[in-house]
Amino acid sequence: GIQVEQSPPDLILQEGANSTLRCNFSDSVNNLQWFHQNPWGQLINLFYIPSGTKQNGRLSATTVATERYSLLYISSSQTTDSGVYFCAVVNSGNTPLVFGKGTRLSVIA
Amino acid sequence: NAGVTQTPKFQVLKTGQSMTLQCAQDMNHNSMYWYRQDPGMGLRLIYYSASEGTTDKGEVPNGYNVSRLNKREFSLRLESAAPSQTSVYFCASSASGVNSPLHFGNGTRLTVT
Numbered sequence: 277g278i279q280v281e282q283s284p285p286d287l288i289l290q291e292g293a294n295s296t297l298r299c300n301f302s303d304s305v306n307n308l309q310w311f312h313q314n315p316w317g318q319l320i321n322l323f324y325i326p327s328g329t330k331q332n333g334r335l336s337a338t339t340v341a342t343e344r345y346s347l348l349y350i351s352s353s354q355t356t357d358s359g360v361y362f363c364a365v366v367n368s369g370n371t372p373l374v375f376g377k378g379t380r381l382s383v384i385a
Numbered sequence: 386n387a388g389v390t391q392t393p394k395f396q397v398l399k400t401g402q403s404m405t406l407q408c409a410q411d412m413n414h415n416s417m418y419w420y421r422q423d424p425g426m427g428l429r430l431i432y433y434s435a436s437e438g439t440t441d442k443g444e445v446p447n448g449y450n451v452s453r454l455n456k457r458e459f460s461l462r463l464e465s466a467a468p469s470q471t472s473v474y475f476c477a478s479s480a481s482g483v484n485s486p487l488h489f490g491n492g493t494r495l496t497v498t
Contacts, residue, residue, distance in 0.1 A: 309486060319489035319492075320489075321487060321488055321489075362427065362428065371483065372418070372430050372433055372443060377427040378427060
């Protein structure tokens with residue numbers, strides 16, 4: 277099946293810094309989603325982004341499906357950005373989402 | 386809107402006991418899912434229901450059964466709990482299959498002793 281690799285596995289930032297999280301996948305995808313799991317365990321859908329670029333406040337995401345990667349940008353990070361960021365992809369048809377193992381982000385004040 | 390609601394939030398079982406995890410969504414979504422999350426393993430799909438009246442196995446279905454009771458509700462049953470089923474369980478829903486955004490409930494933390 278499709279492999280989803282996220283990097284880096286862990287990231288520590290000073291508040292106010294910018295960061296880029298990467299998601300590589302081993303095959304073509306029909307769609308890609310980014311999620312944030314906060315320190316209390318809640319999973320929030322950030323982006324549904326099969327291709328192109330989307331922005332939501334300080335967060336933006338770009339998916340280049342032909343090159344098999346997606347990037348999540350966090351600008352002016354805040355302590356509330358801490359948690360684990362997951363990307364998940366659909367390989368083909370109606371096969372279920374496959375999740376990467378996540379990037380754990382810690383933002384320090 | 387409540388979104389996706391899971392009950393209970395926490396549960397402790399002894400090996401061999403049974404229980405049902407409940408999930409309901411109020412977004413009129415067609416598709417519902419059950420995932421488990423274990424340290425270092427990410428999220429793994431147990432079962433899903435693409436639409437009312439259908440259910441399918443995911444990556445890790447052994448030891449579980451599901452029921453899509455109606456469009457709103459999708460339950461997960463452990464018939465004979467094992468310590469390997471200690472995990473955090475998440476229910477999720479999407480409007481229409483895998484090509485629409487996925488929305489999660491807050492999870493159920495299950496410990497099997």
